[in-house]
Amino acid sequence: MLLTPENTLFVRGTVPVLLLSDAPVHEALPVLAARDGAVPRCEGWSIVPKLTLCVVDGPGEAGLVVPALAAPVIDTTAGDAAAGDMGDWCEDAVRAGGxxxxxxxxxPEVLDWDHLLGSGAARGGFVASLD
Incomplete structure (x- = not known):
């Protein structure tokens, strides 16, 4: 399933984040239960972070493709959020293993990690990359 770039936000960091909205895989992802900020692994899911396309594959028929080169990227590695580069996000994902x-x-209009990880509204977790 193709997800439009407008429904995504790639966030650079030590462990990069891919935020999705109106995603066809929403119900297939586990409800996020991040205890003390520790994000659990999404078993049975994988990610292939590439410059032009990012593939998130789940169990069975669950999965999506994002035209990554056209998607927004923000860089939080230097403190304040600024425009980022998709190539750098992909490198972050390779270094982090997902x-x-x-x-x-x-x-979200503002990245409030405490709210995103603790509100119970998000689904997902850490998704390992395919080698």
Whole structure:
């Protein structure tokens, strides 16, 4: 299933994050239960972070493709959020061995990690990359 870039936000960091809204995989992802900020692994899911396309594959028929080159990227590695580069996000994902994938009803206007991880509204977790 193709997800439009407008429904995604790639966030750079030590462990990169992919935020999704109106995603066809929302119900297939586990409800996020991040205890003390520790994001659990999404068993049975994988991510292929590439410059042009990012593939998130789940169990059975669950999965999606994002035209990554056209998607927004923000960089939080230097403190304040600024425009980022998809190539850098992909490198972050390779270094981290995957990315945190969070599916929400709508993308947040402000990145409030405590709210995103603790509100119970997000689904997802850490998704390992395929080698």
């Amino acid at each position: 990315a945190v994938v969070l599916s929400l009803d709508e993308l």
